Amino acid sequence: MTGRARALELLARRDQALLVRVADVACADRELDGLASGLTELVRSATGFTSCQLYVLDDEERTLEWVGAAPLPDATPPPVLLGDDFVGWCAAHGLPRAYEGGMVFPVQDAKDRALAVIRTHTPGGAPCAEDDISIVDALAALFAPVVCSARRLRTAREREHSAEEFAERAVEAQEAERGRLAREIHDGIAQRLASVGFHLSAALRALPSAVSATDEARRQILVARRLCDLASAETRAAIGGLRPPVLDDLGLPAALAGLAREADARQPSLDVTVTVTGELDAPLPDHLQTALYRIAQEAVGNILRHAKAMSADILLEYERDRVRLTVGDDGGGFHPHRPASGSYGLRGMAERAELLGGRMTLQSRPGEGTTVRAVLPLR
Secondary structure (H helix, E strand, O other): OOHHHHHHHHHHHHOHHHHHHHHHHHHHOOOHHHHHHHHHHHHHHHOOOOEEEEEEEOOOOOEEEEEOOOOOOOOOOOOEEOOOHHHHHHHHHOOOEEEOOEEEEEEEOOOOOEEEEEEEEOHHHOOOOHHHHHHHHHHHHHHHHHHHHHHHHHHHHHHHHHHHHHHHHHHHHHHHHHHHHHHHHHHHHHHHHHHHHHHHHHHHHHOOOOOHHHHHHHHHHHHHHHHHHHHHHHHHHHHHHHOOHHHHHOOHHHHHHHHHHHHHHHOOOOEEEEEEEOOOOOOOOHHHHHHHHHHHHHHHHHHHHHHOOOEEEEEEEEOOOEEEEEEEEOOOOOOOOOOOOOHHHHHHHHHHHHHOOOEEEEEEOOOOOEEEEEEEEOO
16 A cells, blocks of 8 residues: 555545545645645644644755745745754655654655655644644645645746746847947937038038039039938937837837838838737836837838838737737748748847747748738736
8 A cells, every 4th residue: 555545544534524625725726835825724723733834845955945824924934954953854864753842744756755844833842642643644645746746836937937037138138238339329420420411511611602623522522411411310210220219208009100100201102000909907018018129120121121012010919918919011922931131030030039938920922921920928
């Protein structure tokens, strides 16, 4: 007979209703805190122990952390090093141990490795009753798989949270660098171009208007002035592309509308529309707004450079647990499995989505336009 079978037989002999309560607690919560609260309350109600706590071994298997409700608000007991104190000794040796005022019990996995420790206390430091020891020992055996599952779930969620934080910091770092470049261009190159334009205008005014020998000089200065104006316009566009102020000030829908207006201005024959559907309970996090804007920016840029389209649609859809961005056009399309001049940008869009736990898909056929769709999950 296995340890769990013996535990079930013991609990059934003690009280049939106890088995029902065990099943209720085991199935009620997969979160460690909720499971700990249910298990410790079960121990207190089924035995003479006055209090009970659950300590769970951390992922590095160095310390045991208290889980469940703290004895006092903001007073969670400190972690116990493996091997230290009664709790650490119990986990290190995988054996129950009595001490003055209570007893500790190991919760072990299928390979007899301690995952957690149940610490109990007796009233007034009295010796532990044999029946109570048997009950807690049986509960420890029965709850071992549940504790193992809850511990794995906590680890998975912590890793997922760490990955989300890393992605958020990566996007923030990228945008901070873009912002720095935008400021440097604005304060450096843009100012120099403005100064060059001013001096070219001054030189043009200083030329004698009646001397034919100056005609060539006048023409060259006019050409230089036009090139300077063009460079200034391209510089302003680059600054706006590096970090559009409207994204910070008004949010993603307004930034997409601005992107559409810029595309219409650059290619008047192209009609770009923006549609937003759905609502969110909370504002969309900045790093998700930035990633979606960059994907839309790259997609619209590809349309302007390659598609020869007459119309394009930008659709932003807010859902309960995700946000979807779709950019489609009626242009010439291409074969998505063949390398193209825009393939680097497509990889960049896919990498942005994947970094944030989402995905990007591309649909295109020669003569049938192109659709780029990015879906990002919400926490």
